[in-house]
Amino acid sequence: MERLAYLCLSEGWGGLEMNQLRNAQQMQQRGHQVLLIANSQSPVAQAAKQANIPLYIIAQKPKHYQWLFARSLAKKLRQEAYLHLILRNNRELSIAASVRFFSFGKVRVHYFMEMALGGKKTQLFRTLRYACIDTWICPLPYLRLQVFQQTRISHRKVKEIPSGLVLHLNTTFTKEEARNQLQWPIDKKLFLLVGRIDPKKQQAFVWESFAQRTNTDEQLIFVGESTPDEPSVYYTALQREIKKHPKSNAVIWAGFQHNMALVYRAADLVVMASNFETVGMATLEALWNGCPVVGVNNGGTKAIIDAYKGGVCYDPMQADSLNFAIDKVLEKDYPAFNKALFEQHFDFNRVCALVETEVLGLNAPIFQ
Secondary structure, three states: OOEEEEEOOOOOOOHHHHHHHHHHHHHHHOOOEEEEEEEOOOHHHHHHHHOOOOEEEEOOOOOOOHHHHHHHHHHHHHHOOOOEEEEOOHHHHHHHHHHHHHOOOOOEEEEEOOOOOOOOOOOHHHHHHHHOOOEEEEOOHHHHHHHHHHOOOOHHHEEEOOOOEOOOOOOOOOHHHHHHHHOOOOOOEEEEEEOOOOHHHOHHHHHHHHHOOOOOOEEEEEEOOOOOOOOOHHHHHHHHHHHOOHHHHHEEEEEOOOOHHHHHHHOOEEEEOOOOOOOOHHHHHHHHOOOOEEEEOOHHHHHHHHHHOOEEEEOOOOHHHHHHHHHHHHOOOOOOOOHHHHHHHHEHHHHHHHHHHHHOOOOOOOOO
């Protein structure tokens, strides 16, 4: 068994933070000792407490003199024999690299890529920082190729391991039963928008496209909230704009939902509209729970739909293209979801076994 430290200093709550916590939980269940390093009042720290994940609390996120924090963290990890440091946020790479330096290489650094590179990263300071990464894990093939093309990191350090899903956590509810549970209309076509209410998620574009549709039996459901403790200017402006429109009664604001399997089962489709999703956990979760995806034609969303089917892609920021894709899904004119291949790739037990052998260097997984 290994002792694994998970670094997550983010104060947000999204796919990145959820994936970090999920992986810590799964590795703990497999018998490893885990430690989550987080800010005291962050959502991930609160979720870790509820999940009985041991915490090392940071009173305040280090903004300056990160090397001082990194030195003290390196000392703690070495003293307690946590010799694997796992992170997902690229903003924490400098801290992780410094921890490795101050531990004299005893603490190995494993970066699970959750954000696209966004251009060449071949500058000297980045190359030196990346040299301190022992393993760079890419969740999709296109991201591995991107790392090869846009960095100078040694190719032998780069692994491809999917983001794991807890596949048994779907629901047996029928669509009608799910809608009754959620108190959503039975006799409407329901389109989901899932995620943080944020300009990058393009909810305003989807609303404008939806407003052009003439069918009266369709409803648009916003599932999510604005980022905690951040100004919700975009959220407020979007709500104000929708209220002024004649189709405002065709919109449901569902807020944050704990049982997303139930939500996906209730819907006719989900729209993934971000101009670029590195992975798109909502896309994965929707497909697994039987909800077809209308997704933007790039990034992780396109990669997932191309590989596992179950949806239709549209051209970014093109309302006609989006509405055409929606119509194709409603008409069931799209390739069927390849559930068997999906399950083979994303089952958390398989993913954890790969982490144990490919990242932690164990000769064999703890159990299959």
